[in-house]
Amino acid sequence: MFMSLCMAVNAQKRITFHVTSEQGVALQGIAIKSDYCGVAKGVKTDPKGMAVISYSSKEATCDNVAVTIKSKFYENLDTIVPVNASDTVSIVRLTLRDKVQKIKEVEVIAYRPIGKNNAEKSVYTIDTRGLLKTTKANKALAFLPGVVAFNDSYSLAGKSQKTRIKINGVIAGAEDLKALYAGDIEKVEVREVTKDDDERFAGEINIIKKRHEQPKIFGSISATGGMIRSLWGTFDHFAFQNKHWDITGLISYNQHSQKSYTEVCRIPSLPYSPSQKMTIQRDIRIKQQAERISLSWYPTKRFTMTLGGYHYGYPTKSSDFINDTEGDDTHRKYKETLESYGSYANGSYSINDRNKINVKGNFLYYRDKYVYDLLPDYNYKAAMREYTGEANIESRLKLWGGSHDVTFGLRNTYRQNMSYANGRNDYSMQQVYLTDYHSYGKALSSYLILKGESDNMGPKRVFSFQPSLRLNYNMGKKGTLTASYQRKTTRPSIDYLNTDSLFQNVYNIVVGNEALRAQNSDNMSVSFRKQIKKAYLITTASYIHTSNIIDQIFVNPEDYNVSTYDNIGKCDEASLSVYLMNRLCKNRMNISISLKGFYKRYAIKPELERNTLIIPSEGWGYSATFNTSYLSTKGWMYSLSANLTPKTYELSYTHVQNPNLYVSVTKSTCNNQLDFKLSFTNSLVYFYTSHTNYHFRDMYQRTFQKSYANNITLSVTWNLGKRFQQRRGVSSVVNDDIVTKQQ
Missing domain, CATH: 2.40.170.20 (TonB-dependent receptor, beta-barrel domain)
Structure with a gap:
């Protein structure tokens, strides 16, 4: 009898909120204000989008709860959600809509990395801003970091010799670059030291094309x-x-x-x-x-x-x-x-x-x-x-x-x-x-x-x-x-x-x-x-x-x-x-x-x-x-x-x-x-x-x-x-330690 009396006195009602976006993604850090039977409380969602508010048995006598949410990135929510007063646990699921904002001015305080460097190679992406959609790779390479280009001839910064050009690992010439659009390039790998280097060539530029499965x-x-x-x-x-x-x-x-x-x-x-x-x-x-x-x-x-x-x-x-x-x-x-x-x-x-x-x-x-x-x-x-x-x-x-x-x-x-x-x-x-x-x-x-x-x-x-x-x-x-x-x-x-x-x-x-x-x-x-x-x-x-x-x-x-x-x-x-x-x-x-x-x-x-x-x-x-x-x-x-x-x-x-x-x-x-x-x-x-x-x-x-x-x-x-995309292939073998006569 004593234990039953204690449980009756300390009985509580828990309301669990689960907040997600329109895409079904759980939202963390959303501030929720609730009004249940005249008692106002607030809580924030955890990484799983969950938040729990507890009320005493004296307060848990209503059949609905008022919920208010204000956010910078989602539409505000102000609604009344029905709950069952006789249940000790109620679950409320809330979905927030994306807020559409008009931005008059943006101040850039950070810049995306242009390339990643290690001892073997440097990896760059071609920035097509400032280029026509039909600009070819032979022109885009002129603005790749560290590439010195003129008249379809390419070398690396600090090098006197020309550099070897590859597309998907296959040796390429000026004609191959003219057949490749800059927008079709996924990334470019630049190697300043390779096993094939000689007095004629120094380094290598390997262009990786974007991959597409459709014909x-x-x-x-x-x-x-x-x-x-x-x-x-x-x-x-x-x-x-x-x-x-x-x-x-x-x-x-x-x-x-x-x-x-x-x-x-x-x-x-x-x-x-x-x-x-x-x-x-x-x-x-x-x-x-x-x-x-x-x-x-x-x-x-x-x-x-x-x-x-x-x-x-x-x-x-x-x-x-x-x-x-x-x-x-x-x-x-x-x-x-x-x-x-x-x-x-x-x-x-x-x-x-x-x-x-x-x-x-x-x-x-x-x-x-x-x-x-x-x-x-x-x-x-x-x-x-x-x-x-x-x-x-x-x-x-x-x-x-x-x-x-x-x-x-x-x-x-x-x-x-x-x-x-x-x-x-x-x-x-x-x-x-x-x-x-x-x-x-x-x-x-x-x-x-x-x-x-x-x-x-x-x-x-x-x-x-x-x-x-x-x-x-x-x-x-x-x-x-x-x-x-x-x-x-x-x-x-x-x-x-x-x-x-x-x-x-x-x-x-x-x-x-x-x-x-x-x-x-x-x-x-x-x-x-x-x-x-x-x-x-x-x-x-x-x-x-x-x-x-x-x-x-x-x-x-x-x-x-x-x-x-x-x-x-x-x-x-x-x-x-x-x-x-x-x-x-x-x-x-x-x-x-x-x-x-x-x-x-x-x-x-x-x-x-x-x-x-x-x-x-x-x-x-x-x-x-x-x-x-x-x-x-x-x-x-x-x-x-x-x-x-x-x-x-x-x-x-x-x-x-x-x-x-x-x-x-x-x-x-x-x-x-x-x-x-x-x-x-x-x-x-x-x-x-x-x-x-x-x-x-x-x-x-x-x-x-x-x-x-x-x-x-x-x-x-x-x-x-339509533009054509090619997967990465295996490089061909070119022996550049032979020097043919130059005109």
Whole structure:
């Protein structure tokens, strides 16, 4: 009886409130005021959206409770909810509606991170604000942090060499970037150190496209014409995708004419020796063509297969009018053909979430051929076939210090070099590599590459060890500090090994050298990067020591025209660069600026110094690249690119040139289906002029060059169908330690 009396006296009524949004999400921190039988109480909801109010048995005599809720983000609630007075526990469920507010002004006090950095790579997103919806990837990369871009050529801040471009892990060219919309890019991975780096390439930009499961077909047809100089061309591409297949194809063709004027002046240092002068007027008709097709198959989530083939052609017809040092006039015609074919087949299989196997194969055929109309003895041919196979395994292992992302791989390359004089020469290269990425917490991480190579180019097999290490320290809001060391090896190309005489012009005949060996370099750099609101700043200090450099050597004082290639000496280069990217005018304007100052010094091997006529060059220099674009409120996009490299240094000469300018105006109409683009190339400088200074032991030579490179072009692009998305594929194999002749 006593226990029953106590329970009756202390009996309470509990009202439980459950508050959710219209989407069914539990709301935390909502203040509830209730009035039950004249007794007012208040409570806030917990993380599950629950709140409980208790009343004594004397107060619990009503059949309803008044509820009031006021919130900044949800509509206010003021209602009466029925409850049963006889129940000791009642549950009240409340749903709040989203409040619609009119915001007159927003003050931004925080900025989203532009990129994430670690020792292996930096990951960025493309900010499409300030770009047309039809802007392609080749233009969008100009405003990616740390990328220095001009005229579809890309390098990384602080680097002198070009960077390798990939799309979904597959090697890509300028044509592939023109077929990819900036809005279709999910993210961009930038690696400043990779196992494939050599003297020609430094770093890698890998574009990851957005993934879509639904079938899509997309294509475009474009036509371009020149208004000042003869130029016309087309760029067409198509793509198809469904859940298991990706097919892409493109065709590019351009034909244009160029004129140039070259004046060579030689002043001997010997007394009473007359100066010599020679002029060359050249008309060139150029055809540039490219065809590429790729197919990716995704039968399961674990297995992928990618196949592709491509062809690039660069045939030219030239006509030279020469007035030589003796005053004689010569008319010469010739054809040059630069061409390459390639194909690749890559497969990838994920054993589980921690292990993945990649198998890759690649074929490349390259040729360079000169044919003269009336001088068959000067005909020149160089060709190369290359077959490459590679296999690696990617694993996440628990080793010392925690988790490590490790890749172990093997690669074999077989090459066939062909020429008129040498016939066919075969050799092979073997490579084994190990990469390791490890994070020592949130701040410090490291990326290590251990690579060994072997080749039989010479009379005996040669081994080389090429380690690389990059450290990254994240200081939070203060920025990121990185330091790296990299060993690079570059083997000579077929053009350097070919002992046929390459008659480039009447004052420059080049002969190859079968005894050439690999060129090596040690690269060290320290960089600091920091996001400042919407801007991104990168400063880099670097030092490069190159040994066994492959360059021309002049050995005959009777004829300064003839040179040959040799591992002639070494080079030291120190540089300091600053890069800044920013967005202005409410994100309608993009700006990127790169400034670099350097000191470069060449030296010749003692055993070759007494035999060559070259006086090695050295000195200070600087370069600057500027890119900007502005998207008007009317949908017009204005772009300006400029490149200034006043003076560059090579082993036997220094080169001085005027700035390069590129201006364009683009308008997209008909719901982004039709684009019009007006481009101005060097329009402010009618002649593109440059001159080269050679310092020889007994003679000074100055070569002045003037080309009519300015033009105004109009491009019209018709976009068909819907945009096409592609999944990530496996990278193809490209051996960039071979350097083909550059034009």
